Amino acid sequence: xxxxxxxxxxxxxxxxxxxxxxxxxxxxxxxxxxxxxxxxxxxxxxxxxxxxxxxxxxxxxxxxxxxxxxxxxxxxxxxxxxxxxxxxxxxxxxxxxxxxxxxxxxxxxxxxxxxxxxxxxxxxxxxxxxxxxxxxxxxxxxxxxxxxxxxxxxxxxxxxxxxxxxxxxxxxxxxxxxxxxxxxxxxxxxxxxxxxxxxxxxxxxxxxxxxxxxxxxxxxxxxxxxxxxxxxxxx
Numbered sequence: 521x522x523x524x525x526x527x528x529x530x531x532x533x534x535x536x537x538x539x540x541x542x543x544x545x546x547x548x549x550x551x552x553x554x555x556x557x558x559x560x561x562x563x564x565x566x567x568x569x570x571x572x573x574x575x576x577x578x579x580x581x582x583x584x585x586x587x588x589x590x591x592x593x594x595x596x597x598x599x600x601x602x603x604x605x606x607x608x609x610x611x612x613x614x615x616x617x618x619x620x621x622x623x624x625x626x627x628x629x630x631x632x633x634x635x636x637x638x639x640x641x642x643x644x645x646x647x648x649x650x651x652x653x654x655x656x657x658x659x660x661x662x663x664x665x666x667x668x669x670x671x672x673x674x675x676x677x678x679x680x681x682x683x684x685x686x687x688x689x690x691x692x693x694x695x696x697x698x699x700x701x702x703x704x705x706x707x708x709x710x711x712x713x714x715x716x717x718x719x720x721x722x723x724x725x726x727x728x729x730x731x732x733x734x735x736x737x738x739x740x741x742x743x744x745x746x747x748x749x750x751x752x753x754x755x
Contacts, residue, residue, distance in 0.1 A: 523668060524684045526728055530665050531688020533721035534658045540689075547573075547650075548697045551643055569643040570697040576647020578686035581662065582679055585669045589678025592670030603732060606667045610729030613660040613667075617722030623660075664725045671732065 534540060551569045615621045665685045669678035696703040 523681055526668070526724065527665050527681045527684040528688040529724060530661050530721065531685040531690075532692065533718065534661050535689050535692045537658055537661070537718060540658065544693065544696050544703065545700070548700065551646065552697075565697050565700055567694060567697055570694055572643035573647040573650075574686075574690035574693050576644040577651035578647075578683070578690055579644075580648050580651035581686050582682045584662075584666055585678045585682030585685075586675050588666040588669040589672050589675045592672065592678070593675070603671060603735065606671050607729050607733030609667045610664045610725055610732060613664050614722045614726035614729055617660045617718055617725065619719075661721060661725070664728070668728070668732075
């Protein structure tokens with residue numbers, strides 16, 4: 521489905537955002553309990569805490585998605601108005617990402633202070649805490665996907681949407697931990713392109729918002745299914 525592709529791409533763009541990408545080495549060091557130098561010197565990085573961390577923030581985002589879809593179903597009798605509001609919200613959030621308008625509270629990032637320990641569940645709890653800390657910063661992108669989830673027909677579809685969003689954020693996070701040395705080189709070279717990626721993401725969301733407003737998103741989805749039939753397996 522076209523919505524799942526958008527959600528996964530949104531997760532990738534969130535990973536490449538200024539409040540996530542530059543801080544990934546610090547996050548990985550914090551979660552693993554090792555200094556950055558120790559991580560670089562190690563031939564292997566313990567991925568279990570990193571995977572559990574991504575599971576933690578994914579759980580929060582998925583719960584957000586389920587709640588958004590539930591709210592959308594409650595308002596289903598006003599589906600036309602819901603579609604217009606959803607489209608307008610996504611357009612407004614995309615304009616903020618593009619820098620055309622400035623919504624001040626969406627520029628705020630909450631820093632979460634947590635105590636590290638070696639408990640199995642600790643990385644999950646830290647991941648959940650960081651999800652709330654990241655939410656204001658990645659809010660325009662995440663908010664657009666949550667609004668999209670609110671227009672879904674069932675809670676399962678809303679959850680699936682946020683699973684794909686979380687995968688887009690989690691997979692490169694895990695890969696960064698596994699390839700920490702190469703990631704440091706990549707992030708250093710990529711810093712100059714962060715704003716460009718954000719603008720591309722904003723443009724994609726703007727198009728999505730317009731498609732929802734004009735009730736053409738589903739039509740585009742059917743068109744893509746005709747071109748790429750394998751996408752039907754994800755719907």
